[in-house]
Amino acid sequence: MRTQTVAGLVCLLLICTSPAALGVEAGTPTQIDTGDADSSISVRYAIERLPSQTGRVCVTATIARPQHVTGLSVRTPAETTVLRADGLRPDGDRWRISDDTETARLTYTVPVGLTTTFGQRTADTDRWTLLARQEVSLRARWRWHVGPRPAWNESLALAAGQRGVAGATAVYIGPHERETRTVDGDRITLVVPAAADLRPGRAAVLDSISHAKRASTAGPDHGHIRVFVAPNELAAGGYTPSNGESDVIVNAGEPVRSPLSVWVHEYRHTRQTFETAPAMDWLEEGSADYHTAFFTYSAGGIDENRFRERITTERHETADLTRPDSWDGPGAQYHKGTRVVAAIDARLRQATDGDRTFETVLDRLTRQDERVTLALFAETVSAVAGDDLDAFVRESVTGNAPSVPADALADRDLRRSGAADTTDRRANAAPSVDDTAVTATNPAGGNRDSLDAARPVTDRHGEWTVLGTLGMLSVLLARRQRP
Template sequence: MRTQLLTGLVCLFLVCASPVALGVESGPPEPGSPGGDSSIAVEYTIDREPNQTGHVRVTATIKRPRHVTGLSVRTPAETTVHRADGLHPDGDRWRLSGAARTAQLTYTVPVGLSTTFGQRTADTRNWTLLARQEVSLRARWRWHVGPRPTWNESLALAPGQSGVAGRTAAYIGPHGTETKTVDGDRITLIVPAASELRPERDAILDAISHAKRASTAGRDHNHVRVFVAPNELASGGYAPSNGEPDVIVNAGEPVRSPVNVWVHEYRHTRQTFESTPAMVWLEEGSADYHTAALTYAAGDIGEDRFRDRVTTERHETADLTQPDSWDGPGPQYHKGTRVVAAIDARLRQATDGRQTFEAVLGRLMQQDDRVTLALFAETVSSVAGTDLDAFVRDAVTGDAPPVPMDALTDLGPRRSGSADTTERPMNAAPAVESAATATSAGDGSGAGVGTARPVTDRHGEWTVLGTLGMLTVVLVSRQRL
C-alpha cells in the first residue's frame, strides 16, 4: 500500500514538473520580441571612429533575467574587443561571469554590408549608415523554471552623436528629417546631407502613407523609419529584417514607378511569415505585386505600366520552388509578381471581389508553421472557398499563368490624397530585395550578413525529469514483484 501511495505521489509530481507545467519550451526564441522580465535585453550603443574609417565602436549592454542561468555571446567577424565588464573569455565566446545580471562588451567592428545587388551600408569620413546585424552579438543561453527567454535587441547612439537609431538600422551624420502622421502613427524620413533625393519628400511620404492605409495584413507599426541611403551606395532598397519598422532606400529611387522601392520596402515591414526555401519567393513576389497595385491605385502610374508589370514574361518558365536552379534572383521578382497577380485575380473572381490576396497573407501571418507550397495552396483555396490547389501548384512550379486583368480593374486610381508628382523615367536598377532574419538551427556563422537566431540550451532539465521517471519505473517494478 505504501509503495502504491509513493508511486502515485511521484507520478503526480512528474505531471506538475513537466515542461508544459513549468513553462519550459524547446526551440529558438524569436528575436526582438518584448518579453518583460523574461527578455534578455541587449542595447548596442554606436559611436563613430573618426581615426578608423570603415569601422564603428559598439558598447553592448546585456541584461539577463534571473531564470537565465548561463549566457555566452560571440562577436561579429573581424571584431576587436577593447573592454569586457562582467564577461570572461571562453574560446571564441564571451561568457557572463557568475551571477552577474548586467554586463558590457565594447568592441570595434567593420561596417559595409553588401547584398546581391551591391553595397547597402558604409562608414565614411562624414557619415555612417549601418544595419543592426553588422554589429550584433550571437548568443547562447540556458534557463531553468520560468517563462521562455527572448532575445530583445535595440540600437542607440553614443552621447554627442547626431543621427537616428531605429530598431534594425541607424544613421550618424549631418541629416534632415521629415515626419508624417497617419492615423496616429508616424512615418519618418531620414535624409542624409550627403544624399541627392530624387523625388520630393512629400511624394515619398504620401506614397508610403497610401500603402499603410491600404494594407491590412501583417504588423502595422506605430513608427516606421525610412533611412535614405546616399546615392553612392547601391540602387534599390533593403529591409534589414522583415517585419521590423526600419528600411533603407537609395536616394535616387523614383516614386512614380511600378517598382516603387519606397512602397516595396514598406511592405516588407509588415511581413511576419516565415517560409521554407521553396517558398522564399513569396516574400518578394507579394511585395512587388502589391507595390505595383498600390502605386497604380494611388494614381502614380497608369494602367499600361501596371499591366506590363504584373503580366511580365520574364522568367515565366522558372520553378519558383527551386531557387538553386535560377540563374539569378530575378524569378522571385518577375514571375513571383505575375503568380501573385494571377492568384489575386482568381480570388476576386471566385468571391465576387470580397476576398483578395491580402487575406491569404493575413492568414499565413497567423500561422505558427513555416510556409510550404502545400500550406500556401491550402490557404488560397480556403480564402477562395473553392479548390484552387492544382492551379496554385501549377502556377508556382510550371509556366506562369495568364493574368485576367479585368478582375483587377477595381484597383484603378483613387486619387484622393495621392502624391502630386511629375512623371519621372523608371529607374533601371536591379530589383530590390530584403534580408529576413536567418533561421539557423545552430549558432550561426560569424561571416553571414543575417542575424542568426540565438540558440537555447536546456541542460539540467533531463536531470530532474529523467531521475523522477527512473524512480517511477523502479517503484512500479518493485510493486509487481
C-alpha cells in the same frame, strides 16, 4: 517487490530529470513569472563614430540577464576588436557572463560596410555613418532553469554626443534632416542625410508610403516607420534589415512613380512576418513586388498600361519557384512571383465578388505558427476563395506562369489599414528599378543559412520543466503504492 520496482523507477526518473543529466547548469530553480518582461534577455547597442578610424564604429553592448538564465555566452561579429569587458570573461572565441553578474557590458570596435548581391548598402565615412543592426550585434547562447525559452531582445541607441537617428534595426549618424508624416495615428519618418541628393520630393515619397500603409491589411501596422535615405554613393535600390520590423533603407536616387517603386517595395517588407520554408521563399519578394505595382497604380502613380505590363510579364515564366537552384537568374522570384500572386489575387476577387484578396491570404499565413509550405499556401488560397484551387496554385508556382485576368485588378479605391504584432524576420534588399532583371533579394546572395546563423540560439528548450514534472508524478505514484 512491487514497491521496490516503483522505487527503482522513481530513482531512474529523478536521475534522468536532474540538471546534470540534461546538461543544464545545476542550481536551485528560481520561480519566475515568465509572462513578465524581466524574463527576457535584453541587449542594448550604443553606437559611436570613430573619426580616427574611418570604416569602423565603437559599440557598447549592455546585456541584462534575468535570474532564471543560468548560463549566457556571446560571440562578437567578425573582425571585432574588444576594448573592455565588464562582467564577462573570455572563453575560446566567446565571452561568458560571470555567474554572479546580472548586467554585463562589452565594448568593441567593428567594421561597417554591408554588401548584398546588388552592392554596398551601409558605410562609415569621414562625414557620416549608416549601419544595420546585424553588423554590430552579438551572437548568443544561453541556458535557463524553468519556463519557456527566454527571448533575446535587441535595441539600438546613440552613444552620448552622437547626432543621428537610431531605429529598431538601422542607425544613421551625421548631419541630416527629418520629415515626419502622421497616418492613421502612426508616424512615418523620412531621415535625409545632408550627403544625400533625394531625387523625388519628400512629399512624393511620404505620399507613396502613406498610401501603401493605408492599403495594406496583412502584417503589423507599426506605430513608427523609419525610412533611412541612403546617400547616392551607396548601391542603388533598397534594403530592409529585418522583415516585419519598422526600418527600411532606400537609395536617394530611387523614383516614386514606377511599378517597381523601391520605397513601396521595402515598406511591404515591414509587413511581412510569415515564415517560409525554403521552397516558398519566393513569396516574400513576389508578393512585395506585386503589391508595389498594385498600390502605385491604385494611387495614380502609374497608368493602367504600365500596371498590366508589370503583372503579366513573361520573364522567367517557366521557372519552378520552389527550386531556386534551377533558376537562370535571381529575377524568377520577382517576375514570375509577381505574375503568380497577381493571378491568384484576380481569382480570389472574382470568386468572392471582391470581398477577399491576396491580402487575406497573407493575413492568414501571418497568423500561422508553422512555416509556409506549398501545401499550406495552396490550402490557404483555397480556403480564402471558398473553392478548391489546389491544382491551380501548384501548377502556377511550379509550372508555366498562369494567365492574369487584369480587369479584376483595376480597383484604385483601396484605402484600408491593418494591425498585428511584429516578430523578428530576415533581411531583404532591393536593387535599383533600372535593373530590369530583379527588384529585390536577401543578403549574401539569398543564403538563408548565413542569416539564420546570425540569430540567437539556445542550448536547451525547457526540457527540465517537462521531465521534472514527470519525476514529481512518479514520486506521488510511489507514495500511493506504499502499504
